[in-house]
Amino acid sequence: MGAHNLIRVAISLFVVLLVGVSSLGWVWVGTHLSPAQALAGRVVLTAGIVAAGAAVSMLWRWNPGSGNNSPHGRPN
Amino acid sequence: MAKRYLDVLNGPRHETAMRIFMFIVLAHWGEHLLQGLQIYVLGWPVPEARGILGYFFPVLISSEALHYGYAVVMVIGLWALRPGFTEIAERRWWTVALAIQFFHHIEHFLLLGQRVLGYNLFDRPVPTSIAQLWIPRVELHLFYNTIVFLPMVVAMYFHMFPPARAGRPACTCAWDRKVSPAAV
Numbered sequence: 001m002g003a004h005n006l007i008r009v010a011i012s013l014f015v016v017l018l019v020g021v022s023s024l025g026w027v028w029v030g031t032h033l034s035p036a037q038a039l040a041g042r043v044v045l046t047a048g049i050v051a052a053g054a055a056v057s058m059l060w061r062w063n064p065g066s067g068n069n070s071p072h073g074r075p076n
Numbered sequence: 077m078a079k080r081y082l083d084v085l086n087g088p089r090h091e092t093a094m095r096i097f098m099f100i101v102l103a104h105w106g107e108h109l110l111q112g113l114q115i116y117v118l119g120w121p122v123p124e125a126r127g128i129l130g131y132f133f134p135v136l137i138s139s140e141a142l143h144y145g146y147a148v149v150m151v152i153g154l155w156a157l158r159p160g161f162t163e164i165a166e167r168r169w170w171t172v173a174l175a176i177q178f179f180h181h182i183e184h185f186l187l188l189g190q191r192v193l194g195y196n197l198f199d200r201p202v203p204t205s206i207a208q209l210w211i212p213r214v215e216l217h218l219f220y221n222t223i224v225f226l227p228m229v230v231a232m233y234f235h236m237f238p239p240a241r242a243g244r245p246a247c248t249c250a251w252d253r254k255v256s257p258a259a260v
């Protein structure tokens with residue numbers, strides 16, 4: 001496994017931890033806050049989870065050295 | 077002198093500065109994740125869930141000073157280390173993180189101001205920031221930290237694995253740290 005994959009795995013695991021805590025919060029707000037506050041809390045927690053998925057997807061879609069899908073644009 | 081210092085920070089010392097900065101970021105995450113576990117798993121009341129530092133030094137949390145101090149450190153770090161991100165994509169994502177964190181810092185500035193002045197906005201019983209009018213504080217700041225951290229780490233990943241370009245040596249942050257043969 002190359003270094004870039006190890007780094008991506010480490011980042012992904014940390015993001016999984018973030019998603020896990022956010023998910024716990026998603027459940028908690030539903031049973032401990034008013035309906036309006038619970039909804040607001042769930043909206044932002046869901047937005048954070050979606051953003052986490054997008055970020056991890058971005059990391060795994062790009063392979064260093066693959067010029068075609070480099071996020072850095074075309075080489076000079 | 078400040079410019080020279082920034083040049084060093086974004087040149088030969090960029091990797092060291094980034095390591096220190098990430099240590100602070102991850103330590104802060106540790107506090108928030110622990111707070112989340114204290115509330116969501118251990119069932120502690122929210123005012124008592126203060127992470128690690130706040131557990132031993134509650135005044136750090138109640139005074140809003142620690143929150144604001146960290147927010148400022150983040151803004152300064154994101155701004156000061158931005159020039160070292162030279163590729164388009166990595167700078168783009170680092171700038172996104174900076175922009176979001178600037179707003180996050182303003183929210184903490186409002187909270188600190190209310191605590192210092194002893195006057196809470198919007199007739200609230202506790203210091204309240206703008207987004208907090210609608211969103212509970214713990215979940216709101218979990219969200220803020222998430223959407224700042226994610227583009228930051230994407231930028232850092234792109235920075236660690238830049239494309240090989242002839243004549244353009246990579247920052248020492250780059251995993252391979254090789255100079256292109258064309259530049260020799």
